[in-house]
Amino acid sequence: MANKKKKGDRIMGFSFNQATLIGRLTKDPETKNTTELACSTFALAVDRNYKKEDGTKDTDFINIKAFGKMADVSTKYLTKGRAILVVGRIQVHSYEKDNERKWFTEVIADKIEFLSFPTKDATVTKVV
Secondary structure, three states: OOOOOOOOOOOOOOOOOOEEEEEEEOOOOEEEEOOOOEEEEEEEEEEEEEEOOOOOEEEEEEEEEEEHHHHHHHHHHOOOOOEEEEEEEEEEEEEEEOOEEEEEEEEEEEEEEEOOOOOOOOOOOOOO
């Protein structure tokens, strides 16, 4: 009888995985064309909200991956140093190397917003 549920007992049956980041690209995006979709990868430098005793801030470098049309737009318009907002989900992979398990965390982008724009001297290619 210990396993029988009483009226009002509920078990949370869902989870939520969303990351919202604002930062600057550490380098131009790299694009690979898979058999199905274009895939763009880049790293985002995100400053932490607090300062250390010496007045400097720590920065996290977060790997981002975008697919399809978002990958194409990322490759055409994003460049090193550009500020963007990324909304996506966290994905963790593991692999073995030299008999040791390695872990790799990245954010799969669902949305990318441009927060800074190229200077007047920069050339922008129009998306057709």
